[in-house]
Amino acid sequence: MAPVGVQFRRLQRQLAPHGKRLAAGAVALMVLNLIGAVLPLLVQDTIDRLAPGFTMEELAGGAARLLVLATVMAVVRMISRLLVFEVGISVETGLRQRLFDHLLVQEPGWLSRMRTGELITRATYDVNNVRRMLGFAVLNLVNVVMVYGTQLPAMVSIDPGLTVAALSLHPAMLLLVQLFGKRMARLQRRQQEHLSELSDLIQEDLSGISAIKIYGQEANEHEAFSVLNRHYRNAALSLAKLRSTLFPALEKISNLSLLLLLALGAGRLEAAALGDPQGLSIGGFVALLLYAERLVFPTALFGFTINTFQVGQVSLERVEEVLARQPQITDPAVAEPLEPQPAGRLQVQNLHYRYPDSRREALAGVNFTLQPGELVALVGAVGCGKSTVARLLGRIIDPPEKSVFLDGQDIRQLRLDDLRSRIALVPQEAYLFTATMEDNLRYGQPDTERQQVIHYAAAAQLSQDIEGFPRGLDTMVGERGITLSGGQRQRSALARALLQQAPLLVLDDALASVDNATASGILDNLRQHRQSTVLFISHQLAAAASCDRVLVMEAGRIVQSGRHQTLLHQSGPYQQLWHRQAVETSWSRSLV
Ligand SMILES: Nc1ncnc2c1ncn2[C@@H]1O[C@H](COP(=O)(O)OP(=O)(O)OP(=O)(O)O)[C@@H](O)[C@H]1O
Structure with a gap:
């Protein structure tokens, strides 16, 4: 992998033309997270008002406020995602177009020395990875900073001890995603390589189908194909196994942290019921649960974000490697105008x-x-x-x-x-x-x-x-x-x-x-x-x-x-x- 400075400049080059859209996406994300931080506080307030003698009007008013905010949140979430993902998609299509145009100006001699499947992989799989890095990963990176930045102070203000408990299992979650994520990225690349080997073989065999038939090589070609197909199958199965281990494990950790919160929170609720001013109201506890739940997803995704960045950087490097290849047959720096009356001598x-x-x-x-x-x-x-x-x-x-x-x-x-x-x-x-x-x-x-x-x-x-x-x-x-x-x-x-x-x-x-x-x-x-x-x-x-x-x-x-x-x-x-x-x-x- 290239040094961090080089990686950063690469990202900057790709994102620079989309600065305005990204800034708008970041503002929308900030609004989303501010509402997300306020919403549990409103829930807390609404629940804590449910003291003996509450009126249905009060309850309906609280519910209506929550509904309006939740609806605004859903709309802002959609807008923020559209803005950021659109940047990723624009970079993806722009990069793919540049790559295709660049291949068109290369001389046939160089192109015939390159493997077709390899070039197709760079124009599809690698360019997709760049999109994921600039859409999904950028979104999650900005989001995770904002989620923690807006929610943590609110959680600490409710109960610092329970906040620590709610977050105590997050490092385990990150570690798990990191460990599995690296292997997943390796397997995904391997799977893609096998796929491009398969497409190379299909292409070559269909072009040379007459030779295969003339020399009766169908069985050998079948065997060659099935070996590559088996490699692909093994990589795909390993990937599926990894995914079906990781996602339930993440769910377990998230459930455990809620359990921990419930176990420790029960004592704080009891203290409040007994009139201890240091105790925790039911509303406060529900708000903490909501905050804790809202943190799980961005934290897990943050783990994937790091991998998506690493994979995206390697892919961007591979795409830029092709883009950096200077065509050898080009127009002269200063071209002569054509002889106006051609004779064909x-x-x-x-x-x-x-x-x-x-x-x-x-x-x-x-x-x-x-x-x-x-x-x-x-x-x-x-x-x-x-x-x-x-x-x-x-x-x-x-x-x-x-x-x-x-x-x-x-x-x-x-x-x-x-x-x-x-x-x-x-x-x-x-x-x-x-x-x-x-x-x-x-x-x-x-x-x-x-x-x-x-x-x-x-x-x-x-x-x-x-x-x-x-x-x-x-x-x-x-x-x-x-x-x-x-x-x-x-x-x-x-x-x-x-x-x-x-x-x-x-x-x-x-x-x-x-x-x-x-x-x-x-x-x-x-x-x-x-x-x-x-x-x-x-x-x-x-x-x-x-x-x-x-x-x-x-x-x-x-x-x-x-x-x-x-x-x-x-x-x-x-x-x-x-x-x-x-x-x-x-x-x-x-x-x-
Ligand atoms: N892409 C290439 N790379 C390296 N050597 C090449 C390449 N293409 C042709 N040659 C070599 O250059 C020489 C001339 O090849 P060329 O194809 O021009 O011959 P030709 O007279 O057209 O032959 P034919 O009548 O069989 O078409 C041959 O020795 C050939 O092996």
């Missing part, structure tokens, strides 16, 4: 890149230029660095400065939004959201007219598929919608990118699930539109052959560049790739 100069956790350079000095409107294929063996080039062009990972220029502008000097309006990147893995087909296609351009959507769907050779969907463009797709084939997903992602009408379109193996003829048809459409320069990264050499030029990559470098026919007749990696693919194709045909 791309220059890549001496581009080197090494992944953070890798020893070897993925790109070892890549050089190439794409002229406006050119359709250029980038081919090469697996792992040679093609996708790395695509990711760098879209700044999904960051290229060094002065190595990638779009229309003469270093892409590191552009705002990210500007860059992404100029480069449309279609990744290998097409992702569709749970939304209609139309909303999926216009995801990057939500205001696009339907006619435009239809136009670009046709360019991506998707029209026939859409016609075949039950509700055409209004068909729900994604997780809960109909399942699209890999090729349909890829063409949807392509149509989505075409809608952006960016001057440079980068297809990162984005037609891998589409047959050669369809891929060539799509490339023809792109060539006819000529609205963008296109970098077509692919393993499909037959489709690549129809491009204006082919770039060949090997071990992180461009080693050949030229027209297909020229390269095919040069001995080199392209010729080898082409022959290997021709052999594989004829081999696979021979199997049919």
Whole structure:
């Protein structure tokens, strides 16, 4: 845990914007406690007036005063709680929103290294703990000070000896809550950790359900799940056991302190009955009982408050840890304005890149230029660095400065939004959201007219598929919608990118699930539109052959560049790739 000063500043930071509401809540609490201190005195007065000869009017008057005060108290209590809890809820929702927005600006590489379940835990469980600390705990802390501050003097004024007796068991109550509370907090965290492990496993298994089925691993996955489930169950049961021991124990202590008060109070009542001026009136005794009872709950809650603070501080630290993580891919301090007339000219100069956790350079000095409107294929063996080039062009990972220029502008000097309006990147893995087909296609351009959507769907050779969907463009797709084939997903992602009408379109193996003829048809459409320069990264050499030029990559470098026919007749990696693919194709045909 951080030092107290740091903890205090953290709390202050969260509460500062809600100062007025908190102050209003504190005033309401004070009013509540003042009424709470006066009420037993009124009860005392009303009872002590019940001497022989009291009138019903006197009794009714006393009862009416009590009723009015009790009603006012209930209303003020509600207001004070609403005010303080609202602060907790406002901090909770604000913090969660900040956390979500902060995750959105992080680069995918970092997010994929983090466990999803862990991030969800921080955005839900930990943020909830912060709410409890700033709502429940702040309320109880202020309240307990006020309850004791207003009630103790009144109790002492009635009978100092019995006041000590009434409070004598409170330390035991606090000690018990402290002891149990620490264990409860530990178990709650453990339970939450098991829950996030379970949600990680569910997520992973549902994503990889095909692999599980293909390798017949259902039984193993069942076992892995049941182990985690058992851990969760054990933590939940231990927590339930702890709670069902603690709460009755607290009730017992509270009953004991009342018993003690009754036992000692009886003597004081008897003394008063015998005319001893030091004795205690019945009204005074009832008032003491009421005070003692009103102290039990805040005292027990005070024990929980300390734990809630400790747990809340740890949670706030965990949330702030994520918030403190600076995104690595950001807008430049002073961004260049975008070139007003984009043409789609791309220059890549001496581009080197090494992944953070890798020893070897993925790109070892890549050089190439794409002229406006050119359709250029980038081919090469697996792992040679093609996708790395695509990711760098879209700044999904960051290229060094002065190595990638779009229309003469270093892409590191552009705002990210500007860059992404100029480069449309279609990744290998097409992702569709749970939304209609139309909303999926216009995801990057939500205001696009339907006619435009239809136009670009046709360019991506998707029209026939859409016609075949039950509700055409209004068909729900994604997780809960109909399942699209890999090729349909890829063409949807392509149509989505075409809608952006960016001057440079980068297809990162984005037609891998589409047959050669369809891929060539799509490339023809792109060539006819000529609205963008296109970098077509692919393993499909037959489709690549129809491009204006082919770039060949090997071990992180461009080693050949030229027209297909020229390269095919040069001995080199392209010729080898082409022959290997021709052999594989004829081999696979021979199997049919
Ligand atoms: N996130 C990463 N962290 C570390 N190394 C990576 C990462 N992504 C890729 N690499 C490595 O960088 C090199 C280039 O990978 P890249 O994905 O660019 O190849 P590729 O040519 O697109 O391959 P493929 O044709 O199989 O898609 C490979 O050695 C790969 O292992």
